[in-house]
Amino acid sequence: MNKNFVRKAHRWLGLIFSLTILMSAGSGVIHNVMTRTQAPPPSARPSGQGLNVSQIQMGVAEATAKLPEAAQGVSAVNVRSIGGQPWYQVYLNASRSAQYVSAVDGRVDAAQDEAYAKEIASAFLGGAQVEKTDFLTAFNNEYINIFRILPVYRFDLKDELNTRVYVSTMTGSVTRHTDDGRQFEARIFTNFHKFGFIPNKDVRDFVLTTLTFATCVVSLSGIVLFFMTRPKKRQMP
Template identity: 25%
Template sequence: MRKAHNYLGLILFVQIGLWFLSGLVMALLPIDEVRGNHLKNSITTSWHKAAFSPSDILSEHSSSASLSLTYRVNTSQSSLDAIPVYYVVDGDNAYRYSALTGERLNALQEKAVRKAATKQYAGDGDIVEAQRLDELPQEVQNLSAPLWQVSFNDELNTRFYIDPNTGSVSRVRTDTWRLFDFMWMLHIMDYKDRSNFNTPWLIAFSGSAFLFTLTGVALLYKRFKPKKKKR
């Protein structure tokens, strides 16, 4: 048992140290700062200004079409607000209509995306680059393409990932988030997607760490158990 405990300790000491270190770092980082909420202004939508009803919009589509409510950042005004939008799915096609004018809306282009990003940005940097992504990087791999990536030159290297249909920020990524994500990768031992809790590495090392603990408890009991008194 002592041999097993020693060899398990040699094998596990690096990963156990990484588990404690990564857990400590993730516990120290405020989750709102990790998500970048402090860098993003909230958006409000006024539906009471809608001049067109859902029936007006659906009258142009088939009877099987479905309608839902959404919005789009208003890039024509200096204040941060959004116009109400009807989102219609008709078969394999999707359409967006302004509830104020009834006109069909197309995806936002770079100039409008930059305006939407500037309005929603609460930091102290400036936009250095805006590009439309059809293949998404690892830091937003769970979202759907296309997205606009807008980069700022602040101290956190902030990036906004903006939906081209709504103009809203889908995700905020900063160096704080990237540090948290790296520690998360070390913690769950998923070095590819950083989202899988069932990797063979994690299962093997967790089982070995549990066995290491059991052998340690057994050795402690063997050492400190009370001795029987001789008559």
């Protein structure tokens, strides 16, 4: 193998793909900054002011019978405190969304899902008034797939930071808490580390794989060049 060719290839490939290495290093710096400036993901915790079980006047079987689709099967039932009243949150085999049946009088009310989400968001933010601004059934640029849970409601707090929280009624918890400052850091990290500025995932994955492979070639050529150019041992007379 020609020593000069390896040296030139290493030099030019290193120059061409140095931007990738710089962006990877930059994302590492931003990641360390984010671990200091951003709180860890919010932990799941029961919502509401507690459940008054003495208010429950209807059993699970009687409540689920109020739902015609229940004949096809029930996958899960939770008891939720919403507006100070106990409600059965029912997941049916025939539907992905939760159904709500009052444990007091058997009323069926789908609007309780949003009301429950709003209570979770408000309790998480210390009782503050929040406004629903979105309902996500797919991930987007802010609520990305690392947060895993869908669907979620987004609620905004009208403050200086533009605080917003994402809420899952399935888990009964806030799945993401962010604001403009935190999102600015997260956007830099996503663009540097994952090339988030490329909207198409297939194209993004192809570019990331190609550039990562190229940096491996640069590193490998440097190792080869080291052994090719190292001084030879002087033989003893």
